[in-house]
Amino acid sequence: MPGSDLYTGTLDTLILKGLSWGPKHGYAIGRWIRDATDGVLEIKEGALYPALHRLERRGWLSEKWARTDTGREAKFYDLTAAGRKQLKAEIARWTRYTEAVSAALTTAKA
Amino acid sequence: MPGSDLYTGTLDTLILKGLSWGPKHGYAIGRWIRDATDGVLEIKEGALYPALHRLERRGWLSEKWARTDTGREAKFYDLTAAGRKQLKAEIARWTRYTEAVSAALTTAKA
DNA sequence: GTATACACCTTGTCCATTTAGGTATGCGTC
DNA sequence: GACGCATACCTAAATGGACAAGGTGTATAC
Numbered sequence: 001m002p003g004s005d006l007y008t009g010t011l012d013t014l015i016l017k018g019l020s021w022g023p024k025h026g027y028a029i030g031r032w033i034r035d036a037t038d039g040v041l042e043i044k045e046g047a048l049y050p051a052l053h054r055l056e057r058r059g060w061l062s063e064k065w066a067r068t069d070t071g072r073e074a075k076f077y078d079l080t081a082a083g084r085k086q087l088k089a090e091i092a093r094w095t096r097y098t099e100a101v102s103a104a105l106t107t108a109k110a
Numbered sequence: 111m112p113g114s115d116l117y118t119g120t121l122d123t124l125i126l127k128g129l130s131w132g133p134k135h136g137y138a139i140g141r142w143i144r145d146a147t148d149g150v151l152e153i154k155e156g157a158l159y160p161a162l163h164r165l166e167r168r169g170w171l172s173e174k175w176a177r178t179d180t181g182r183e184a185k186f187y188d189l190t191a192a193g194r195k196q197l198k199a200e201i202a203r204w205t206r207y208t209e210a211v212s213a214a215l216t217t218a219k220a
Numbered sequence: 221g222t223a224t225a226c227a228c229c230t231t232g233t234c235c236a237t238t239t240a241g242g243t244a245t246g247c248g249t250c
Numbered sequence: 251g252a253c254g255c256a257t258a259c260c261t262a263a264a265t266g267g268a269c270a271a272g273g274t275g276t277a278t279a280c
Contacts, residue, residue, distance in 0.1 A: 012267095104127060118235090
């Protein structure tokens with residue numbers, strides 16, 4: 001079933017990545033994650049919105065109210081310079097981590 | 111925070127995998143994870159021992175005191191049938207999850 | 221008029237990990 | 251024989267992210 005639980009810590013990275021091409025509002029970020037992971041990840045709003053506020057508090061995102069394509073008001077988030085740096089660091093960590101764990105999980109040695 | 115911090119949820123899988131060739135005691139499992147991940151993961155004992163007790167409570171491990179190669183008493187853990195099944199499921203989840211996230215993190219599409 | 225998608229939010233709870241200790245044995249070495 | 255270090259086990263308190271379960275309101279389609 002979609003809504004498969006997150007490995008804690010990956011959500012922040014995905015949000016930052018989703019914003020790497022320009023501003024998006026929260027709901028659109030959630031949609032992007034679902035689509036970019038081919039439906040494997042379905043971010044719950046109770047995780048998404050607190051995460052956005054957290055990242056903004058840390059100085060990785062800036063926020064601004066604006067109008068969507070469909071003419072509705074929404075809060076748009078944008079990566080700051082620090083956010084871009086953070087994204088790079090988190091991707092590096094993710095890569096290193098998954099390679100290490102995948103190696104362990106596929107090894108044939110005790 | 112050191113880059114070796116866990117993505118929550120991966121520790122259980124690694125423990126189960128470490129036991130898939132036969133019994134090991136806790137300290138040896140920690141060592142195996144460090145070695146099998148080429149030093150990327152350094153499991154803290156405050157995470158390791160509670161995890162072992164948790165997995166035992168869930169019926170995925172059995173425990174038994176025995177003597178190590180070096181002649182010391184240690185608590186050996188062994189996979190149960192349910193534990194083996196669980197390991198398989200967790201590896202499947204890990205694979206599916208990391209493929210999805212890695213795809214998202216390397217995509218060039220917004 | 222009602223269902224669905226959009227778009228935002230919060231409160232309470234759970235629980236894995238971190239932090240920071242503790243006990244005790246055995247081995248090598250200075 | 252004192253010291254450090256690896257072995258081998260453990261726990262309690264604090265942290266903090268995700269989950270569950272609510273809530274507001276608008277727009278569109280049937």
